[in-house]
Amino acid sequence: MSLYSETMQILKKYNISAAKSLGQNFLINEDVVDRIIKKAEVSKEDLVIEIGPGLGTLTNELLKNAGKVVCIELDRRMINILKDRFSNERLEIINEDILKVNLKELIQKEKTEGINKVKVVANLPYYITTPIIMKLLEDKLDIYSITVMVQKEVAERITATSESGNVGAITYAIKYYTEPTIEIDVPKESFIPAPEVESSVIKLKVLDKPRVNVKEEELLFKIIKTSFMQKRKTLLNSLTNGKILNSKTDTEKMLNDLGIDLKVRPEKLSLEEFANIADYVYNNVEFKK
Secondary structure, three states: OOHHHHHHHHHHHOOOOOOHHHOOOEEOOHHHHHHHHHHHOOOOOEEEEEEOOOOOHHHHHHHHHOOEEEEEEOOHHHHHHHHHHOOOOOEEEEEOOHHHOOHHHHHHHHOOOOOOEEEEEEEOOHHHHHHHHHHHHHOOOOOOEEEEEEEHHHHHHHOOOOOOOOOOHHHHHHHHHEEEEEEEEEOHHHEEOOOOOOEEEEEEEEOOOOOOOOOOHHHHHHHHHHHOOOOOOOHHHHHHHOOOOOOHHHHHHHHHHOOOOOOOOHHHOOHHHHHHHHHHHHHHOOOOO
């Protein structure tokens, strides 16, 4: 039976449809499913956390390849389907909002003998992609990699370079913690219902330590976020308007001291240059969390 037929059969059996409010789009492309598993490099030594498993399309393949799978699903309807479809001691199903789950505690409990690496594999709901990814990274979890389906535009922003002109605050945040790559481009027709946007699978290989050294991470991300809040502004004007320092004169002095062009736009800076700005501010202004 094709994945499309199987999916339609399940939807009919349980008399349900995708919940638009939860960003549900069910994957029906077998080739894409196989490629996600391969790109994630799932093995029997892995604990896999799947976010938003839905009908269990990815879950089915993950159980064939992983040591254990933990599914975190908000939609109670999907919980019932998953429990009906799978009876496996290597599967745990949690009916909860991923943003409220204590993942550090979960990983500590589940990473038992025989489990070497923890990997996240998911077809993420697009409306909360960024909060989910940032939670996984900011919580500093013992995760080896994150392989997830996201909106293609978001994937391109995450993996952008300063030369592309497509960078944003999320670009620097992701690269601070990981090595990001786009692995697969996925057409709309790979889902039912078909989303309005194209999709991509990205893989974030979590670094052993952050890419740059900085005295205060929170300050670094505050500066990066402030820099991109006003599009097409120079870095000087963005930092001045965001009151990172006391005055425009102070900001000009900082950029001159750091050898940064006063006319440069934020997207042209490297992560290292943002870290230098953060350390300069930390050293010259009383920073309070």
